[in-house]
Amino acid sequence: MSFSLRSDLGPDVGYEAIGIVDSSLPTVGVFAKATAKDTPRAATELSGTGIRSESETEDTATSPVASPTPAPSGSHKDEYGKGVIFYLRDKVVVGIILWNVFNRMPIARKIIKDGEEHSDLNEVAKLFNIHDD
Numbered sequence: 026m027s028f029s030l031r032s033d034l035g036p037d038v039g040y041e042a043i044g045i046v047d048s049s050l051p052t053v054g055v056f057a058k059a060t061a062k063d064t065p066r067a068a069t070e071l072s073g074t075g076i077r078s079e080s081e082t083e084d085t086a087t088s089p090v091a092s093p094t095p096a097p098s099g100s101h102k103d104e105y106g107k108g109v110i111f112y113l114r115d116k117v118v119v120g121i122i123l124w125n126v127f128n129r130m131p132i133a134r135k136i137i138k139d140g141e142e143h144s145d146l147n148e149v150a151k152l153f154n155i156h157d158d
Contacts, residue, residue, distance in 0.1 A: 038124075038125060039125060039127070040122055040123060040124050040125070041122070041123045041126075041127070041129075041130055041133075042120070042121070042122045042123070043120065043121055043130060043133050043134060043137065044112065044118075044119050044120030044121055044133075044137045045112055045114070045119040045120040046110075046112050046120040046121075046122055047112065047120070050112045050113060050114060050119070050120070051112075051113045052110055052111065052112055052113070053110070053111045053113065053146045054108055054109070054110045054111075055108055055109050055111075055146060055147055055150035055155065056105040056106075056107065056108030056124075056155075057105060057107055057108060057155040057156045058104070058105055058106070058107075059104065059105070059106030059107045059125055106124075106125055107124055107125035107126050107155055108124050108125075108126070108150075108155060109121060109122070109123055109124070109126060109149075109150045109153050109155060110122040110124065111146050111149070111150075115142075116142040116143065116144075117140055117141065117142055117143075118136050118137055118143065118146075118149070119137060120137070121133040121136065121137065123153065126153055126155055129153050129154075132152050132153060133153075136149060136152070
């Protein structure tokens, strides 16, 4: 099944998906360190739209049952929190998930539409500018 989907999973995590994202397909993920601008909140502030899940997040944050999970000792703030996941069929990209990468869906559509084989998906991931600050 081919589709396009966007979801904000709170103010800090969001994704967009297009094409066939089937767990039985081979996948290749290319990730980069996230910055403060790599969140749904930052993306919506730039576009002037609201975060759809913000009210749900606030409810969870104030719930007496919810308790924050302590960070493991030695954890690092600059984790690889944004990236592109490619779903492949016969070395051709048939689906893409953009994780905390926003406003790049036209690039993903073109890659899928072109239907070309790619020998190095790291090079394809560069089209999404995920390593730019």
